[in-house]
Amino acid sequence: MSEATAPRPAIRLPAFLRRLDPAVLTAFGCIVLLLLLGSLYSRSFLSPEYLLQQLKVASFLGVIATGMMLVILLGQIDLSVPWVVTTGAMMACAAAGHGVFGLWISIPFGILCGVAIGFVNGLGVAYLRIPSMIITLATNAVAQGLMVVYTGGFSPQDEASRAMRYIATGSAIPSVPNAVLVWALIGAIAVWLLARTTFGRAIYAIGNRERAAYLSGINTRRVTLLAFALSGGLSAFGGVLLAGYASKAAQSMGDAYLLPSIAAVVLGGTHILGGSGSYLGTIAGVILITLLQSILSVMQITEAGRQLIYGAVIILMLLLYGREKAA
Template identity: 75%
Template sequence: MTSSTTPGDRMRRFPKIKGVEPAVLIAFGCILLLLVVGAIYSRNFLSATYLLQQLKVASFLGVIATGTMMVILLGQIDLSVPWVVTAGAMMACAAASFGPVGVALAVPVGILCGALIGLVNGFATAYLRIPSMIVTLATNAVTQGLMVVYTGGFSPQDSATPAMRWLATGEAIPVVPNGVLVWALIAVATVFLLNRTTFGRSIYAIGNRERAAFLSGINTRRIVMLTFVLAGALSAFGGVLLAGYASKAAQSMGDAYLLPAIAAVVLGGTHVLGGRGSYLGTVAGVVLITLLQSILSVMQIEEAGRQLIFGVVIVAMLLLYGRQKSA
């Protein structure tokens, strides 16, 4: 049975969102439910101060999850997030120890380190045709080894720069944390990129069917590689913000962000096999995961239990959405 639509027509159709998808509505419904549950456990849970603090914490995950979403839209996966986050934080702090020039270049240096790791991931995935799961897992291990060698196995002694601390904890607009503003700017840029540019439409097309995208004239290898570069840069930038929030980098500071980032993207309705998803859903997923983490912390559930819950959430979403691609 043939179709009258061309690969180009399908490519243009995928990024357009005619309405809010059910998964996004479910995510926002779960957010409201968590707010009610949190209010039951603590009277301060719904206070403006506490909610702004949670939004600040969510902004760091939101920046990291943005890159994760782009990679998943391709139908790929990035498992190098933990140590790309850590490397971005460590290298930004390390640059600050080289005097005024280093302080000025600290943030760009951290982001550049993540972009370079993303370049390796993207080149190996797109041009060498190595499965992204294998490549990113390997680069994560290699980056971990390099950072351990650099620090001698101890937490680095370098501190975050004033600019890093201001980006993460300052308030250019009274009451609103700068981290939230940074995430908002990245969100606007991401929505524009995915919905209004050829690059964004190409990401959706590749995730839907890479061969069809290639036959329609898209340079699929270049798009895949550049997407991994963006994902690496965003993960490293998330690490820079985390270092600014904590005033320094730490070993394994990115380990807690791999499963939450993937869970946030999947909870927001992004198709785990690529080609479908909206950034609004990712925003809802990030807020949902942050509130869930907060409630689990209030309930004194250990980290192992939290990771178990995130894993169950991802598997559940795979069962719910994993077969929609063939429909």
Template identity: 55%
Template sequence: MMGFAKRHADPLIPLIGCVLLIGFGALFFPKFLTATYLLQQVQIAAFLGVIATGAMVVILLGQIDLSIPWTLGGAAIISTAMAASGHTALEVLAIPAGLGFGLLVGVINGVGVAVFRIPAMVWTLSVNAMLLGLAVINTGGFNPKGEASGLMIAVATKTTLGIPNAALLWLAYGAGVLWLFRRTTFGRALFAIGNSEKASFLSGVNTTRVIFAAFALAGFSSALGGLLLAGYANQAYQSMGDPYLLPAIAAVVIGGTSILGGRGSYAGTVAGTLFVTLLTSVLSVFQIDPAWRQILFGAIIVAMLLTQRRRIM
């Protein structure tokens, strides 16, 4: 099954796209070819890469998680508020609390999709709306108070042997998820359910448990991305997760993962993440309006969907 997935998720195309983007940018801005710039892009890609990891797990099921923005934002708000509370116990628990929040949201999503059988798009969008409402009630519509802990800042902004710590975290996290895909029954079941949930159930797979675990992992990934972003900005802020929903999905789809589920490779998602990050950088350098960036990401997703549909037909 995994071999079949890889044939349909070749990371070579987005990697070629990365090279073309760097070359195009270098024609106008030579700094695109410097190690400093490339390492900075890898650091920024790590934030999106962690979020896209969770998005990929859910997409492999043939589902989609639209609660990414406020799972990410909620985790950041909770962690920064606790880190700046002035109480040692709360400061120590700031990061676990943020990650626990993401895991809780993932569990709620899992219950809705796996137990109540409500379409993931509807359920997760509703959960995202409720999280938005809770955040507005908590902050009064203003930017939340608080600041990132020293550990959050160190992981998000510092380097080890010249390599961004955020990239090292993404590498370790991605390696763990890749191990789940290749070496565990959960990973095999994930791909099987994406191909046919009914057939998987009839073959003895506990589909409810797998779907539940997948959404929990996605919520955890979004929260981890939120903590990294809060550490990078040294604060949480309203709607900080909104710009990451479409890019996260785009990174997964560009990497070759089928939006219908059952096919994909993590290497493709990594390549897709790098491509989206470099594309965003190029668009920013050329001062392309953020609205047009969202239109472009949406168009890319639609194009990939049409391409995948033709392959199936």
């Protein structure tokens, strides 16, 4: 056999790259591309200060997307994110205005309000068998109505506590924002839950086929209820962080986080119909969405244009993954 006809040895990727989901590799590749494109608009785009600022902004979305990922892995969806975020922020700020005791309980109280809404969502999906899209839209509307009644339709007057501002904007470690550390801690817990616990394995099993998971002995209702409660708590905590970042809560402050949180999860390779996905992919998706938002802002794309882009991304992922799951 001549050298010209001899088969060429196949190029072998490193072991850790072969284990990664192609969607995750694609997301990280897009991050690099966005960084290069951003540097063409501004030289400061690649500066450490700007990148740290983007990472801090990404941490708010990252906390919310963590809860969204848990629900999507089940094959469900949580559309109550906008007003759960707002409720968590408003209630934390409201508690902070009630003396020393209120300051101590402000953050836990805000998170607990989100857990309560998520608990209602979980009850509806797991026990009443209401489609998640319907029940979460309903609770989102109820939360909106309650907050409008509470504020009288005006902007909330309560301010964020010092602890909320410190967690969102301070730096316990020099040059490292506290919000990034909070996201890293939540991410580490999420990875441990999904990879090392029975609860995490049950989430993947339910997402793949709920009936088979039930027949194998998994308490599918309890797992679904807990996942929605965690999603509500994480969304509310994201609102607490946002209130600390802005020093106060605002009406509809969570509206901008629904589509980006879904898009970040599916861009990172989590199957939109449940059953597969990694938290590393969600991290990549969150950073990708944040950089995309930054570039769109530089290009002066309106909020309506950004929502169109997020919606197109989700439709594209449904076309790519949805038919594969159905097959």
